[in-house]
Amino acid sequence: MNNLVHKYLKKHGPALSSEITEYLVNTLKLTPDAARQRVSRAGGDVLRLDLSFPRRAKFLFLKEQSGSNLYWVRLELALLSTNSAYGFAITALSERGGVMPRHHFEIACGAPIKQKKHLAAEVVLNKLKSANLLKEIHVEGIGPCIYLGLHVNHIETLIPAMKARLFTEELVLRGVKSWMRKLGFISYDKVSVRSLEKNPTVSTTAWDLAGPSYLSPLVTFPNNSSKPNPGFVVCDILLNHEVSESGIAPYLQKLNALRCLKNVGKQLCFFFAHSFSDAAFKKLKSQGISPATTSAVFDNETARGLRELTDILSEVAIRSIEPEKIDIIFNSLGKIEGAASRLRGALFEYIIAETMRAEYSHPVELNRLCQTPKGIKEADVICSNHREVRFIEGKGYGFNKQVSGDDVKYWLSEQIPIFRAFALAHPDWRDRDLVFEFWTSSMFEEEAITKLNIAQQNTKQYKIVYRDYRDVSRKIRDSKNKALIKTFGDHFVNHPLNNIN
Template sequence: MTDIIETYLEDFGPALSGTISEHLEKSLGISAAAARKRVSRASGNIRRLGYVTFARKARFMYLENQFGSPLYWRKLVDALFSTNSAYGYAIAALIQREGFVPEWEFPIVCGAPIKQSRHLSPATIMQRLKEAGLLQTIQVNGLGDCICIVQSEEHYNSLAADTRVRLITENILLLAVKDWLRKLGIVSFDKVTIRSSTHAPKVGTFVWDLTAPSYLGCLIKTGKDKKVKPGFVAADVYLGDTITEPGSRPFINKCKTLRALRNVGPCMQIFIANRYEKEAFSLLKQNGIMPATPESLFGEDVAKGLSELTSVLHDAASHSLDPERFERLFAALGKIEGAANQLRGTLFEYIAAEVARKNYSSLVRMNQIYKNQSGKKAEADVVIITDNISVRFIECKGYSPRGIIPDTEVRRWLQHNVPVIYKAVKVHPDWQNLDIKFEFWTTGILSDEAIAMIKTAQVSTKATRYSLGFKLNQDVYDLCKSTKDKGLITAFEKHYLPPY
C-alpha cells in the first residue's frame, strides 16, 4: 500500500499525513482509522519531517528526492501557514530573500517576537528548524554568519555580493525614510532609530528596520494618570525580488501580533519594496499596513537613484569604477540627510580595493568577517593576500577631506579589530607563516591623539607578530595616481580631495 502513497506524493507533491489519509479513504473506500494506520506504516522512499509539529499529530511527508526542491518548500510553507505556525513565517521570509539572511537580520524578518508569552522566539525557531534539518548557519563571504535554508555553501557564496549590495542600498533608503518622517513632523525628530548589524530597533516585543515614537493625534494615548503616551512608526524594507503573497505574511504577522499588545500604543506600520505581486499588495492593505515603494514615497528621481546605486555597486564589485555614474548618484541621493556620507564611505572601500589590486596583489577580498576562538567578531574592509609573503588588512574610513575621524574609531580598530583578526589569522592554515600587516586608510583627518595612539602601538608591537600603519588622504591619492587608472583617479579627486 506504500505504492499508492508514493504515487500520491509524486502527483501532488509533499503533504500532511492527514491529507494523505483522506485521499486513501476516498480512493480505497476504507475507514479513517485504517487509512491513518496505512499512512503511519508507509516506508521505502517516503520521509517524514521531524521536530516540527502540526495539529492532531500530523506529519509532513515527502519523497526523498523531493527534499529541498521549490515544490517541497512551497508545500511545507502552505502546510505551516494552514496552522498559523511561526516556522512557516520564518521559512517564507527566507525564501523571499533568496534563501538566506545575515544572522543579525533573521529576528527582524522572521515575523516572531523577541520575547512574548505563548510565542516562539526567533532563537527558538532557528534552533528547532536546524534540528529538523531545514536551516543551517554558514559563513558567507562578506556577510559573516548567515541563517539559510539548507543548500550548499557555494550556492550562497555566489549570492553574497547581491545581498551585500541590497543591504547597502536599503541603508540609503532607510536614511530617506528617516528624513521624510522627520521633515513631515510625523515622529520625534531625534528619536528615529535604524537597524544595523549590531542593533535592531524595537517596538513592543518585535524588532524592525526603522522605528520612532510619534505624537500625532491619531497615534497618541492618554493614560489613567492623564499623561500622554506616544504611538509609533515601524517600518521594514526589502529591495530584492518582487514581494510575493507568502513573502508578505511574516510582516503581517508582526503587525497583527503587535496590535494585540495592550501596553503598546497605536503604530503606523509601513513596508517598503520595489515591487509587489497584486495579491501581496492587497493583503498588506487589507491588514491595515501601508505597502509603499521608493517611488511612491520619494518620487521618480530618488527611486531611479536607488536602482542606479544597486547597478553601480554591482559593477564596482567587478572592478569597474565609473566616476560619472557616482557623480549622478551623489546628485540624486545626496540631498537625503546622511546619504552622502554613506555613499562616500562605500565608494572609498571600492577605491581602496581597486588600488590594492593594482599596487599590491590581484588577490583582494572585501568586507571579510573574522571570528576568534572566544567568539568575538571583527570585519576587515579590504584584505590583500600576497601568496607566500604577506596578508594585509585595511580599515577604510571614507570621510569628506575636512572631516575629522573620531578618536574612538581608531581606538576600536587598535583594541578590538586588530587583536580579534590577528587571533583568527594565527589559526588560519594558509596564513600562519605569512607577514601580517594592519593598516588604517582614511580620506579624512586624524587628530594628533589618534596618530599618537597608532605610533605608540607600532612601537609596542613585536615585529614578529604583526605590523601597524596608516595612510592619510594624500597617501591614498598617491596610490591612486600610481595606478594610472583615470577613472580611479577622477573618482578620488571629485569626492575626497579638498578644494583649493
C-alpha cells in the same frame, strides 16, 4: 498496497500526512481509518520532519528527496497552507535571499517576541534550527546570521547580497527617520531604528523603525484624563527587487498579533520597498497600511541610486566599476542625511581596486573570503603578479574620523595572520613576496602610527605599508585615471562635510 505512501511521495513529492490520507481515501477508496494506518505505519525510506502541524499532521518525504529544491518548495507550501508560524519565518528568509542577521529574525519572521497564544520568535527559530531547516553562521562585520538549510553548500555566495541589502536599507531607514521627525509623525527623541544589537519594539513586537506618535488621530485620553496616551508609528523595510504578496505575509501576521492586544495605542503603519507587486500593494492598502516606495519617499533619481548601489555591493565577483558610476551614486544619494560618510566606507575599496588596476595586469579581487584553519577573514582588495601578492585593507573615513590604534591592532593581530596563512596555502602564491597595506581616505592617530612603525621594523617575513589620504591621493594621480582622480577629490577629500578638525 504496502508501498502506497512511498509511491505517492515518489510521484507527487514531499507532502503532509493529511494530504496523503485524503488521496488514499478519495482516489484508492480506502476507509479513513485504513488510510490513516497506512500513512502512520509507512517506514523504510519514508521520513518525517520533526515539526508540528495542525491536527497532528506530519510532513513526509523520501530519504532521496531530503534537502532538494522540491523538498523546500513543498515544505514552504505545506507550512503556509496551514498558516504556520514556521512557514512565515521561512518565507521571510526566502524573500531576503535566504540569509539574515540573527537579531533581525524577530523583526522579519512574523512572530511576536513573546505573547500569549502565539509562538515566540525565539521558539520558532530554535525549533526550525533543531529540525535542521535553519542553520547559523558567523559573518565577519555582521555577527551571527540565520540561513535556510537549502543553501548550506553555497552560503558564502549569499553573503555579499545580504550585506548590500542591509547597507542600502540602513541608508533608507536613516532618511525615513529624519523625514518622520521633521514632519512630526513621530516623537523626535524617541524614534529608534534597528541595529545588530537592539531592535525597536512596540509592546510584544519588533520593528525596523518605530516610535511613539502624538498625531491627533493616534492619541487617546483614557478615563477622561488630560494626559494623552500616544499611538505608534511602525515600519518595516525590504529592499529586494519587488515585494510580493507572500513577502508581506509575515509583516501582516506580526501586525495582527499587535492589533489583538488591548491597551496598546493605535498604529500608523508603513512598509518600505523599491516596488510592490499589484497584489501586495492592494493587500497593504486594504488593511490601512502605507506601501511606501523609495521613489515616493525620496525621488526617482535617489531610488535609482539606491538600486545601483545594491547591485554594485552585491556583485562580489565584480572586476571593474567606472568611477563615473561611483560619482553618480554619491550625487544621487547625498540628499539622504548621513549618507555621504556611510558611502565613503562602502565604496572606498572600489576606489582602491580601480587604482591598483593601473599597476597590476592580473585581476584585482574585492571582498574575498580567506578561509584557513585559524579562521575566516574578508580581504577588501587582493592584487597579485608573478612577484608579489598584496592584501589591502581600506577605511573610507572622513577627516572627522581617524584610523585608531585599535583599528591597526586588529589588522595586525587578527587579519594579517589569516591572510598570510591563506596566501601560504595558495598553490600559486606561497612562493611570492607578501605585502600587507592599510589605506585610509583620512589620517592615522598617533597611536596607530606608532603601532604601524613598530610592526614595520619588527617584521621580516613580509612587508607592511600604510597610506593616509595624501599617499592615497598621490597613488591615484599616478594611475592617470582622470575620472578616478575627480571622484576621489570630490567625494573623499574635498567634500564640504569632510573638514579637518
